[in-house]
Amino acid sequence: MAVDVEKYKEIISTLGDKVKLVAVSKTKPVEDIQELYDLGQRDFGENYVQELIEKQPQLPADIRWHFIGHLQSNKVKYIIPFVHLIHGVDSFKLLNEINKQALKHNREVYCLLQVHIADEETKFGFSEHELETLIDTNFRELEKLENIRVCGLMGMASLSNDENKVRNEYKKLKALFDKYSSLSAFNFQFSTLSMGMSGDYLIAIEEGSTMVRIGSLLFGKRGTI
Numbered sequence: 495m496a497v498d499v500e501k502y503k504e505i506i507s508t509l510g511d512k513v514k515l516v517a518v519s520k521t522k523p524v525e526d527i528q529e530l531y532d533l534g535q536r537d538f539g540e541n542y543v544q545e546l547i548e549k550q551p552q553l554p555a556d557i558r559w560h561f562i563g564h565l566q567s568n569k570v571k572y573i574i575p576f577v578h579l580i581h582g583v584d585s586f587k588l589l590n591e592i593n594k595q596a597l598k599h600n601r602e603v604y605c606l607l608q609v610h611i612a613d614e615e616t617k618f619g620f621s622e623h624e625l626e627t628l629i630d631t632n633f634r635e636l637e638k639l640e641n642i643r644v645c646g647l648m649g650m651a652s653l654s655n656d657e658n659k660v661r662n663e664y665k666k667l668k669a670l671f672d673k674y675s676s677l678s679a680f681n682f683q684f685s686t687l688s689m690g691m692s693g694d695y696l697i698a699i700e701e702g703s704t705m706v707r708i709g710s711l712l713f714g715k716r717g718t719i
């Protein structure tokens with residue numbers, strides 16, 4: 495149950511100033527989150543809406559909560575009042591709903607577009623082609639969403655021991671990130687490339703990640719829920 499403090503310090507020093515750590519606390523108790531908070535960690539990631547809205551009021555208000563799971567449109571309203579960054583945006587419909595709810599709360603909400611880079615069926619995200627359609631063809635529609643701020647891309651590599659495979663998937667995501675980094679609008683300006691988890695964050699950093707999402711290395715293995 496306890497946090498691996500030595501590992502935390504090691505990761506923080508490896509990342510330096512350029513790469514941000516999101517500590518992924520899904521299924522872990524608020525005591526563990528508080529322990530990392532007390533060491534200075536402020537960015538935490540959660541996957542489940544219900545779990546997040548239960549934990550958030552029990553913890554310090556200056557935590558930056560990252561929603562990294564698959565977000566259903568009908569649940570957006572529950573996290574909009576406080577969420578810092580939504581990583582897994584994978585449809586225009588979802589962007590539209592985030593915009594609508596953000597407007598209600600008079601907030602601008604930061605979003606990352608999730609791209610499907612793994613060859614596994616189960617991972618969510620835009621295909622490369624869908625991403626191009628959204629940005630190249632429908633940019634005018636995107637620009638109408640005044641309460642969102644699209645600030646980059648997120649991706650998950652295949653769960654594989656083949657380092658080259660993982661590396662190539664991250665290369666692909668970085669290339670897309672670079673391609674759209676020159677685009678700029680008041681609500682669209684890339685700065686964040688969210689890639690890398692416990693098993694592959696060192697590869698992700700070598701390939702240009704600016705934000706890693708690490709859970710089990712910090713909090714220990716998760717049971718199934």
Ligand SMILES: *Cc1c(COP(=O)(O)O)cnc(C)c1O
Nearest residue numbers: 518562691692693707708709710
């Ligand atoms: C659970 C999860 C992580 C963290 O995974 P670990 O392997 O425990 O580091 C990162 N990103 C997403 C999207 C997750 O769902």
